[in-house]
Amino acid sequence: MSLIDFSFTDLPLLKFLANTIDILLVWFVIYKLIMVVRGTKAVQLVKGIFVILLVKVISDQFHLQTLGWMMEQVLLWGFLAIIIIFQPELRRALEQLGRGKFFARSGNQEEMDQSQLLESIVKSVDYMAKRRIGALISLERETGMGDYIETGIPLQSKISSELLINIFIPNTPLHDGAVIIQKNQIAAAACYLPLSESPFISKELGTRxxxxxxxxxxxxxxxxxxxxxxxxxxxxxxxxxxxxxxxERFKELLSNELMAQNKSKQTSSTLWNWRGKKNG
Structure with a gap:
């Protein structure tokens, strides 16, 4: 090997580390993309793509030339189709990347947002419960709820107990349906949520x-x-x-769930925040 052709990645240890980092980065990007499409119609399309890939592998193994050619054409033109079909999800992912939201925010900001979220929800729920005002509030976590948000009226509003209460006041335009909270904002109101089909649900339970x-x-x-x-x-x-x-029990349960979610986000993003600070 000449000195000109020498690369540090040719060293066994450095090559191993480079390959490991490469694999981790690929898996991280795949994970983030999965988080973008989860909870949307795109999930079914992703399953369809995996079926096509499986059929292609089988056709290659058993030398099924006609079927293999068909799968090649599907995959060849499928890239353009994916861009068209996945346009909303791709746009959302690119927007998150452009705003710096593709990676998790700092732990302090998350804690402040979660604390404000908890206070606003508990205060509004207390007010509505005392006055028997029906309400349905859903908090998005890891699984995307984009499809359900699209069934309602988009708001993208800052969370406050006053706004939550006003939304559910009877006979107002937005009171019928669910409020969906996404990324510590009221994403939409009057949203349609799927009804459970479980046969074990008590008949005394209502639509909410x-x-x-x-x-x-x-x-x-x-x-x-x-x-x-x-x-x-x-x-x-x-x-x-x-x-x-x-x-008090409701506040305790909700607080525990929000804290657990915040800790999970901080743990998964520690490496990426450290890398960003180091590079800065």
Whole structure:
């Protein structure tokens, strides 16, 4: 090997580290892309792409020339189709990247936002429960809720207890449906959530409770219900319903969930924040 052709990556240890970092970066990008499309119709399209790739591999293994040629054409023109079909998701990902939101924000900012979110929700829920004002509030977590946000009226408003209360005042334009909170903002109101089809749900539960259970079965969201019949406060998560919670117990459960989510984000983003500071 000549000195001209020498590269530091030719050293075994450095080459191993370079390959490891390369793989980690690829997996990180894939993970972020999955987070963008989760909870949207694009998930079904991604499954379809994997089926096409599987058929292509099988056709190559068994020398099925006609089928293999068809799959090649699908993959060849599929790239353009993906850009068209995934346009909303790609636009959202690029917007997040351009705003610096593709990577997690600082831990201090997250804690401030979560604290304000908790205070606003608890205050509004307390007010509505005492007056038996029905409410349905869903908090997006890791699973995207873009498709459900699109069914409602977009707001993109700063969270406040006053705004949440006004949304659910009876006979107002936005009171019927769910409020979806995304990235510590009120993304939309009057949203449609899927009703749970579980046969084990109590018949005494109304539409709000069924919708809260339904969305918790297909996403990892936290959903809060205030019953207009009883003023009871309930919370759903992962298909489980916690009914008729006292205000302090509700605040404790919600706080624990928000803190756990914040710690998870901080842990997953520590390396990337450190790299950014070092490069800066």
């Amino acid at each position: 409770h069924r919708a809260a259970l339904g969305i918790s079965e297909v996403t990892d969201s936290l959903t809060i219900i205030v019953s207009e019949e009883t003023g009871g406060i309930s919370l759903t998560k992962n298909g489980e319903l916690h009914r008729d919670l006292k205000l």
